[in-house]
Amino acid sequence: MIAGGVRVLNVGLPLIVDGVDPDAVVQLDWRPPAFGDADAARLMASLDTERTAEANDRAVTAMHAVRPQLTSIRPAREVVPGLAEGRLLLHAGPPIEVERMCGPMLGALMGAAVFEGWAADGDQARALLESGEIAVAPCHHHQAVGPMAGVVAPSMPVVVVEDGGRQAFASLNEGLGKVLRFGAYDDEVITRLRWMREVLGPVLDAALRRSGPIDITSLVAQALMMGDEGHNRNVAATSLFARRLGPAIAVEESGTEVLGFLAGNDHFMLNVSMAAAKLATDAAVGIADSTVVTAMSRNGVEFGLRVAGTGEQWFTAPVGPADGLFFPGYSIEDANPDLGDSAITETLGVGGFAMAASPAITQFVGGTPDDALATTRSMRRITVRPHPAYSIPSLNFTGTPSGIDVLKVLDTGVLPVINTGIAHRLAGIGQIGAGIVTAPPEVFQQAVRGLADRRSTV
Amino acid sequence: MSSADALSVRVFPRLYRDSVTLMALAASAQKADGVVRVGAVMATPANLAILAEAGMLPEGLAASPDDLIISVRATDETAADAALDVAEAGLSAQDAGTGERVEVLPQTLAEGLAVDATCTVAAVSTPGTYAPVVVEQALRRGLHVFCFSDNVSVADEVRLKRMAAERNLLLMGPDCGTAILDGTPLGFANAVRPGPIAMIAASGTGAQEVSCLLDAAGAGVSQIIGVGGRDLSEDVGGLTTNVALDLVLADPGTEVVVLVSKPASPAVADALLARLGSVGRPVVACLLGLEDSDGAVTVRGTLEGGAAAAASAVGLELATTSGTPEPPPATLSARGVVGLYTGGTLASEAKVILGRADVAAEILDLGDDKYTAGRPHPMIDPSARAEHVEAAGSRADVGLLLVDLVIGHGAAADPATPLADAVRAARAAAERDGRTLVVVGSVCGTAADPQGIDGQRAILREAGVLLFASNAAAVRYAVACASQPPGSQADRQEELS
Missing domain, CATH: 3.90.1710.10 (Enterococcus faecalis V583 domain)
Structure with a gap:
């Protein structure tokens, strides 16, 4: 009766598939999506359509085509x-x-x-x-x-x-x-x-x-x-x-x-x-229905996110300082909240998304090349597809993950990893360290609302 | 700076390490006791300037950009030297990595499908708040859905069932407990034999009881499609039932269709019966509480009646005993009849039969939200019911206790033992008060179930439970007892001996 046979994706309690042949079950390690915002989760599911997938494909194709x-x-x-x-x-x-x-x-x-x-x-x-x-x-x-x-x-x-x-x-x-x-x-x-x-x-x-x-x-x-x-x-x-x-x-x-x-x-x-990277990601700005991120940026007070389908609208949330490694004489108490447009590199698929390429700086993510590889692999979970130009050896020459999808970020709860320099909070002292930040969840929760508003008015 | 007064520096000529490696090294060396600050840098002019700024560069230190410097400021020289030793050891750290990659378990539907694209059914038992989200994701990916989650609004149910119907997909539930699809059991289901009878069920334990009675009669099922308790309500309008009908009518293994539901909306039931009457094969509508009738559709008001009609459609008859002869009606020491059920539809069936006989009784569905609040369903955690059973033993007004026991996939590993213990305790309590508590019941299950029906029955019998072949038979026995004229303690004991 069920075309293809009964093969079960189990979302929740293992006892539900108590009587099913284990070979016919994929058990998910499911977590509440959208960082626990049930309304954002519902919008995420409603936007997860063929139309969105096509728009995202166009967006990423456009970004990757820029040279x-x-x-x-x-x-x-x-x-x-x-x-x-x-x-x-x-x-x-x-x-x-x-x-x-x-x-x-x-x-x-x-x-x-x-x-x-x-x-x-x-x-x-x-x-x-x-x-x-x-x-x-x-x-x-x-x-x-x-x-x-x-x-x-x-x-x-x-x-x-x-x-x-x-x-x-x-x-x-x-x-x-x-x-x-x-x-x-x-x-x-x-x-x-x-x-x-x-x-x-x-x-x-x-x-x-x-x-x-x-x-x-x-x-x-x-x-x-x-x-x-x-x-x-x-x-x-x-x-x-x-x-x-x-x-x-x-x-x-x-x-x-x-x-x-x-x-x-x-x-x-x-x-x-x-x-x-800005020239490349700008190619996707304004592609209707696309949920692909076109900019991530910090002004030292707020984190800002832009998404292809919402054009030039910013989704913002307060940002904290990056935790990381500090130059001699400095600590997190001296750090300014995260700052700079440089996360445009991660938006395209390098930086934190290419950690696997850079054994020398793996200390930021745990210390071993295995950890760096794991970081890059986790970014695959929130992106549309690898960047064809940025293939790296430790990924068996697959490209770095590229095209952050707001819906995937909400679904997986995995936030984009951003490598960053750390500025002293007082003007003029300069860089005092470097480290990793993740984008704040709130900007993705806001973005899905913005995308849904846009969709319902079309 | 601070009160620290020891500054020690080591220079490693022509040794290169990346700055990030060095910052990590410094951060770990800085944790040692007595250490105020550690700097580890390549001795470029810029880095030397940073060290100088931090007060960590001794005057006149000679170092070239290819040299590595570790500088430690500490409370005393010993601490500084110890920290330098730690940092130096870190420069030649051995590889402790295993080289193994940790596989990340799939977390989302999309990731699950990426692991195995051949999945056809999503089973959803997340908290109700998120169930509509997961169900929508599954339907959009072309999966049938078995939704065990409850606490889903009617509006969501209707919206999602429309979405499923448009895609010709089954949305079983929300609050669906039981299904057997092409022989694969989901949720609470019994190991019943395969056969030609398809069941479409808006009630989980109802489907279990009918399928187990059929199994005992030698008749098997082709499918059990749960639709969720609200499918035949006015609001939902049988959306899943109709998709299920399309599927079973196209299923070559199905000859007879049985519909099982608690009372349905009359308008929905009428429309459904009209469709069922013209499907060209035997149809039994087991709609609890309706009058039995025989027309284009055979309508039965009890589960047992529905099972009997379905068995008869394939030339078989239901078993009449549970393995021991049925006793004559007992004379009760008190008039009160109490039913403590774990299966909701079994409780409903009891009410129907008691109602038809005009016998007043107190029938509780302990799986109902108002009793479970925060605890697992009593089919999973039998202790919830045990408390009620024990309490019934101390009630002077109760002469007969009706129970069910549902086994099968998903149910507790040995639900009979806690029930038997509770029955013993209840009967002993009654005994102490000079009363006798008659306990009557049935086991819903099959010999092939993981718990095994024979062993579970034996445990209950040993505790003095009178067992019947079906819930309906047990309830009829209760009716017979309750209809006896009240007798003395002596009479009653004579009859039971």
């Missing part, structure tokens, strides 16, 4: 929409009022205002920011991303990645220590930013023009084979970048200086791969 090319490095005001005129600064994360900003973000914005010459000092900058005479907006609203405070000012050089007529941008990485993205803005910081504007940007731009665009997907794929995971470890990618562009940089005036800077900054490529 970001690093083409140039230009002043932000020339290329980033909205920065050509007026006084606008971009920051990381979902939107936030100046009054609610964390120390490092406010410090970075004050520093950027001084750097732009809009304010003589920090106090004046703060007054202009608080009065709204200097406007702020999320990078994500301007096709851009930035790590930590993520501040982009009009005269800063930004990397330009493009594919098929679309563009995405990111600031240039300043290195570790006292840097603007951790809220420092003393003379040392401003001087370095000026050098980056006057020397680093133009030299790299000229070198790029000389050598031709760089395919970032290939470069990141290669780096994953060399022990990077693409978020907290970028030494392989940065080395590949310097090697690729080295000959063209060397012939420029100040080329040696620039090469020296790259040699001293393991994370230079992070910003470039973030821009590339």
Whole structure:
């Protein structure tokens, strides 16, 4: 009577299948879904349709089809929409009022205002920011991303990645220590930013023009084979970048200086791969009915999530500090709540999702390569399918898990794992450690409500 | 800094470890007693600056970027050196990994199907709050559903059963206790022989009783499809019953169809009987409490009557005893008849038979929510009923106690023993008060059940329970006893001896 024979998926009490041949039973280790929010669970089930599956397939196909090319490095005001005129600064994360900003973000914005010459000092900058005479907006609203405070000012050089007529941008990485993205803005910081504007940007731009665009997907794929995971470890990618562009940089005036800077900054490529990830995930924005995540981002107060089917809407929840490993002299008490647009890398399928590629940093997830593998495998449970470009040896050359599905996160209760740097909560001290955070459950519970609202009004 | 006053540093020339490895090493060395802070870094200019900032870089230390430095600040030199030893040992830690991967058990329906895509039925026994979610997921993936969970709203039941019907899938339940699909038992079901009789049941123990009576008669079942107690209500309108009918009518192994339900909504019953009357094969509608009638559909108001009609459709007759001759009616020392049931439909059948005979009785379904509250069903945990049985022994107004015992898959491993113990205690209590408690019952089960019906019967008989071939027969006996003129203690003892 039952086509295919009676083979039972048992959701709950084992005694229900007491009399069934054990070979015909799959027992689930079922847990309440949606982090215990029964209403969100019901919406999750109602959205779990063929239509959603098709939309998610389209979304991930679109993301994977993007092949970001690093083409140039230009002043932000020339290329980033909205920065050509007026006084606008971009920051990381979902939107936030100046009054609610964390120390490092406010410090970075004050520093950027001084750097732009809009304010003589920090106090004046703060007054202009608080009065709204200097406007702020999320990078994500301007096709851009930035790590930590993520501040982009009009005269800063930004990397330009493009594919098929679309563009995405990111600031240039300043290195570790006292840097603007951790809220420092003393003379040392401003001087370095000026050098980056006057020397680093133009030299790299000229070198790029000389050598031709760089395919970032290939470069990141290669780096994953060399022990990077693409978020907290970028030494392989940065080395590949310097090697690729080295000959063209060397012939420029100040080329040696620039090469020296790259040699001293393991994370230079992070910003470039973030821009590339942004360009890829943006390809899925607005795909109706899709429940695939297109952005995860933190502003130091709140975590923000965007989903393909809800377009540019943010779902936000308070965020805490990352627990992790700290530099000598610091502890979790010093840590700022999680910050930065860099989780765009996990959104595409690298970073925490590629832990299995990076034996060197497995201490973040338990200490052994087996633990790293388990972390990557667990991300398979919440994603649509592997990224075809990012195949890694320890997964038998399967791609890294890619395309976070809100419905799967709710169904499994598995939260996206995000590798992250940890900023000191006071502006200007800088990075004090690195570790792992998971996205807060609330943003997924909100997202499914947003998706369901959208569905019912269509 | 702090009051700590010892700073010890070790330099390991030209030794490389990744910074994350070193941070983990430092974090573990820092846990030692007397240690204030540990830094472990490659001696790059940037890292040396961080150490200096933290007050952990001795003046004039010579180290190149290829060297590894461990710096410890502690309360005294001994503690600092001990921590350095621990950290140094960590630099050459041996592999303790087994290389084994821990398989993650599937947690969700989708993951279960990824493990085995050939699954066809989802059995759902989650808390009722989440049951509609899991059921919807299963239906959307094309699975039939056996939903044991209860506390599901009627609105959800209707919505999900419509969804199932559109997909031609069975949604058995919510609150479905029993099914046998193509010989595979789910929930509470007995090891009955295979045969040509299909049962569609809105009542779990009803289906168990009818199938066990048929089994004893030598007749087997092809299918038992539970539909949930509310399927034939006005609101639900027989949605699953109709899908089940489609399936059993297309089942080549089915010759006779038996419908089992507690009283149904008249409108739903009429529509169903109209459909059942034209299916072209024998149909028995066992609808508790209805008048028996013979038409296009054979209607019976008791489980036993339904079983007898179904057996007769395949040329067989029900067994009349449970293995011992039925005794003559006993004279009761008190008029009160109490039924303490674990099977809800068996309790309903008792009420029907007692009602037809106009005998007043107190019949409790101890599986009902109001008695189970927070405890397992008495078919799973027999102790719940045992308390009631013992209490009945102390009641001067009770002369006869009716019980059932349901065995089979899902039921307790040996439900007879706790019942027998409770019966002994109850009878002894009555005895002490100069009364006699007559205990009457039946065992719903088969010889092939895991508990074995013969052994379970023997245990009850030994405790003095008078056993009958069916619940209906036991109730009829109770009716006969209750209809006797009340007698003296001496009369009653004579009759029982």
